Amino acid sequence: MRSTTKTAEAARVMSICNACRYCEGHCAVFQAMELRLEFNADTVDYLANLCHNCGACYHNCQYAPPHEFNLNVPAAMAELRQENYGVYAWPGFMGKLFARNGLWVSLLSIVVITLFTALTASLTGENFFARHDNGFYGVIPHNVLAGLFGAVGLFVALALVLSCVKFWRTMQLPAPHRLNFRQVFQGIKDALSLKYLDGGNGQGCSYPTETPSMARRWFHQFTFWGFMLCFAATSSGTILHYGFDLPAPYGFLSLPKLFGITGGLGLIIGPIGLLVLKAKADPMPKGKTNKGMDVGFLVLLLLSAITGLALMLVRDTPYVGFTLCLHLGVILTLFLSMPYGKFVHGFYRLIALVVFAVEKNDHKPLVGSCKTKKV
């Protein structure tokens, strides 16, 4: 089992917390901690992915710095998450991309958007600067787009699934079909409602400052559901195209448009709110910089929404070609960075919350317990 300064610090912190337990009402991290006496790497990876970095336990901690115990649970967990996202990445060597995440995501954005635009411009010639009756398919034909994004999408899905399988196995969860449906549902519910961003009593988390606030929970919900609606817009478009032979462009009262516009707005409000909160946030509980991982992801989401909505507005103008390339460049970057950026946090958190639902039901630890040997 791996042993690093990050896992050691998380274990040190949890050993002190486990003797105190004042924070047990705040969130699942402490309730899961109380089921244990020791904290190995698997266990702290689990606890780190239960932590939302809400900051309540830091501001309410009698042992926070300058106390000699120097307890900073959210920082220890945030730094460990950045490490273990890399550990669970597939293929393994790509995990290194978490180390300087903002840098590579930015570079990738520039390269992808530039190449995509240049390539499209050179291949389409004068079509690039023209207006088209069939909107953006006039610039790049449907089958080219579907082929390119389908291939990238498959790779991304494969990488995400294999990363999750690795994390799932480390969590010692049984095979999905052997899970209790009620417990899985509880985990999904806790994840979707962002239950543990409520501070424990519904007062909200201590973010961006010590004063409890629901702001982060709301902006995160805007971001998440905005993303899901945009995803639904693309999916419904695909269904209309193949299932009903109704290719784009669509009218304003069509499913892809309704999903896309509301989702796009959510994906503008949410990331801007989260970025503003992040800028205002107390630096202590955030931990050492995660090298732009959060910011890179939020900016990509924001750009995808802005360029998406812009594309809708300029669809029938000569700017369609350039805007399309910007939008697709952003989306392609977002896709490619999904398995190697902040996007993964949702999956690991969901799995960790399912584990917590199982542990809570059984009143005993699952992760980090001795593995039973197969006979």
Place this chain on the structure above:
Amino acid sequence: MNTLDSHYDILVAGGGQAGLIAAIVAAEKGARVCLLEGAPKSHRGGNTRHTRNLRPLHNGPLSVLSGTYDEAEYWDDLMRVTKGKTNEHLARLTLRQSSGAVEWLEARGVQFQPPLGGTLHLGRTNAFFMGGGKQLLNALYRHAAKLDIDIHYDAMVSAVDMENGRFKSLQVGERRFYAKAFVAAAGGFEANIEWLKEGWGDIAENFLIRGTPYNRGDLLRILLDQGAQQIGEANQCHAVAIDGRAPKFDGGICTRVDCVSLGIVVNENAQRFYDEGEDFWPKRYAIWGRLVADQPNQVAHVIIDQKAKGGFMPPVFPATTANTIAELAGKIGLDAETLQKTVSDFNEAVKPGNFDHTSLDGLHTDGLDVNKTNWARPIDQPPYSAYSLRPGITFTYLGVEVTDKAAMKMADGSTSPNIFAAGEIMAGNVLGQGYLAGIGMTIGNVFGRIAGNEAADYALNH
């Protein structure tokens, strides 16, 4: 006018729960209030930062509290621990007014925790602060700021100017503060080793202090020197046995060691000295500080075997472990032969029976000088674990006497017209000895409200 002078309606010394509440109550009544906290901002709040709950009377379910905890039961609990060392009038007043404590705090942003595993056995009598006492402090400091209360940190009162029991002004270093009324809520003197030595002698050098080094009792000393009526003795304090490796100051809750009733406790001479299984640990931990203080060099060691592992709250420091008693003795600096004899004598004296840590199981030893009367199992399954113990001083009881209006009494029998006291500085009026979980915070809460109210009435009418 000297530019360093400040004038207020009310000055409050001490930024723990009692002082904050007094300041907030007074400011809500319209008084101009200044709060002086002796510690830096990072360590503000005195002992409140290490607390976790208070104990409100309730005749039916109340917020996070289940069932009923009425005056009769509460009074019995208080009498049991204080053995009558209380002022009945003030004590009953505290119990009755405690019923409003949770609602008062919740209305000002303090969060309470719904009952959970770790607190379940106290879910009827004690209301737990979400995240602990520091959360309560943070919420009350935020509320105080909204009320425009001036708050000064690193502001230890160095002198008080009073005449015939009447407060005129006080000094914080070079700076002088004037006010019409003064609330003294600056706690006890548990971090003042010199003062502890007056009650305990030189052994107090070996005590560990569970709160911050700022709980020095300087204001209490000033008031006593100026003729306030003392209540309680210098050696009365809440002393528990904590891990001997805890920091000298500010170790707080996590330094507790909860396995005494599961093993044996020996002193430096490797001898047992008290019945480890006398009663349930929550009812006994408060006597072990004093027991360890009576041992040579104020040190003891609790020794358990493999059977006891996992049966108690995990201590903050890892145990010293060994596969034989002799090896363990070597590691913790005890004489191996003596410890082996103590353990084998103990093991041979254990009578058969069924072990049950959830009841007084009567599993005992027979024929020893010091018998263990419950949960006595032989120490015979390696690996063996040892935790060192020292006395940990939580708070002191010596204070100033007050009236039911929280007004400070003077030694000459008069009552100060404009000095009020709240919190640990006067808790000895109610809690003359012993300890009841959450009682200190309850006294601070009730008398904080009374003191703030009375001080505001006085200041706004003069």
